[in-house]
Amino acid sequence: MISSASRPRTPARLLLAVLLYALLAGTYFVFRYQGRWSDPDTTNLTLATAVVSEQGTLSPDQEIYALGFAYQSVLTLVATVTGFDLVPSQFLVFPFLAAFLSVSAFVLYRELTGSMVAGALATLLLFLQPDFLFVIFRGSHEKVTWAVAMTALFLLAKSFKAAQQPRRFAMFVGLFYLASLALFSSNVFFGSSFILVVGFSLVAGFLLMHVSRNRGPESSLHNALQRLVYAVSSLAVVWVVVVFYLYEPASRVILEFDRGVNRAAAVALGMQPAFDPYASVRTGWTSNTVYLGLVLPSWILAGIAFLLWAGNGFSLLRSREPLQFSSHYFLWLLYGAFGVQFAAGIILDRSGGIAGNLQQRLFPLLMLMSFPMVTSAISRYWSRPTVLLRHKLPVVGISLLVVWACVASLLKATNEPSLGNYWIFWTVPEDRAVYWIENHLGYRDVWLGLDGIRLSSHADSEGFGTESGNFPDTWALEERTRHILVSDLDKALSTRRSAPLPDVREANRVYDSGTVAQYHRRPRTPYQR
DSSP, rough: OOOOOTTTTHHHHHHHHHHHHHHHHHHHHHHTTTOOOHHHHHHHHHHHHHHHHHOOOOOSSOOOOOOOSSHHHHHHHHHHHHOOOOOHHHIIIHHHHHGGGGHHHHHHHHHHHOOOOHHHHHHHHHTOOOOHHHHHSSSSHHHHHHHHHHHHHHHHHHHTTTTTOOHHHHHHHHHHHHHHHHHHOOOOOHHHHHHHHHHHHHHHHHHHHTTTTTGGOHHHHHHHHHHHHHHHHHHHHHHHHIIIIIIIGGGGHHHHHHHHHHHHHHHHTTTTOOOOTHHHHHHHBBBBHHHHHHHHHHHHHHHHHHHHHHHHHHHHHHSSSSOOOHHHHHHHHHHHHHHHHHHHHHHHHHHTTTSHHHHHHHHHHHHHHHHHHHHHHHHHEEEEEEEEHHHHHHHHHHHHHHHHHHHHHHHHTTOOOTTBSSOOOOOHHHHHHHHHHHOOSSOOEEEEOOOSSSSSHHHHHHTTTTOHHHHOSSSSSSSSSSSEEEHHHHHHHHHHHOOOOOOOTTTTEEESSSSSEEEOOOOOOOOOO
């Protein structure tokens, strides 16, 4: 029996435990490669932030991030206040700040589940999801996007509970629209996704209300759905203000949506898919078995969540009582809406529309609602005092699944090179070679690796070509490119991927550190250098 004096400490202890694990996960992400890692999205936002900081405007004339400006603003503010350099902040400091997303997740999950224990467990499961860890620990907008998205959902849920308290209701509604504005400012595409989720929830709620109309008098569900109508309309207005007035570069999202819909329609009418979104599974990992071992814990939890959602929906349809709006019902609606969106992402990916990796980006959003559904069921199951004594198998099974998910999430989030072919790290000799090129070549195209993910991203983030005018070339070697940098890591990656390196047998070797060499292809015309 827990004494009343110790109860107030329970939420703080649970939150502290989850936050500690999130910080440990962030530590592993940063120091797995001793801070020497990079990826294209991190580099692009680093360059965009540098230009914002230098020009003092959210819409600079170069290197802009077209889908939002909030992350650049936050990064500039933190770098200015703390005095940290921009690039080290991206790769060494901000991954630790991402751990504090556990606070937003815990607050949201506690509200949706109505239980501190279920909320804490759901937050822990969220930080065991590898795709979620990868997007928040790298230096991209997802830190801000996820924080404000979870905050907006929490405020929306709180506003439903405060419907009979005008002052609290007005406060939660006002904060909800401020959080939504921040979400649209961070990434207008995810903001559009948020509007669709609220809209899908509204449609599903009206359908259920129609089914239950003959079961009794009007319930609180009707008023809640009216609120969702106002929310969708208001969110659409805020979206228009951000896209067309506050940050006009974001209007390109309309073209992306139009292209995606057109391609999806063409595939539906019989056209061959233009893109295979699952090709990365075959090329990105050493084997399908390895990939399955890394993602299976997430798939198991996703399958359990779907079964719980379907079972709850069946119970709602069979119920003879009027539907009443509650946090659990709101969670059920949100999960269904994210599920519809994820299914649409699969269709768009198969058609080659938008980015081609929508389902990869939308899967963490679906899991965002999956975890509280699972932990709510676990909490109800364990509330029976005899369950723990009679059935030890569920305890052992859940414990093993958590340990498995912990290891798999860290390996997949860091793209462990012994298991995967998507390498994000670079070495000190490679960095020195790039520095040598910058100081000895000018206005030249230089081949910097197989995929532009590893060394090329790092070079760009360090300002490659800013002073020298050099330009990085990756993947297929262009004829105009006369300078080639090859390292032992490139050779190992080439063997792993069965991807050929440029032929340098007839080229002059002008730099060699033992593990990294730079070659100059011999001129074939008087105009080549």
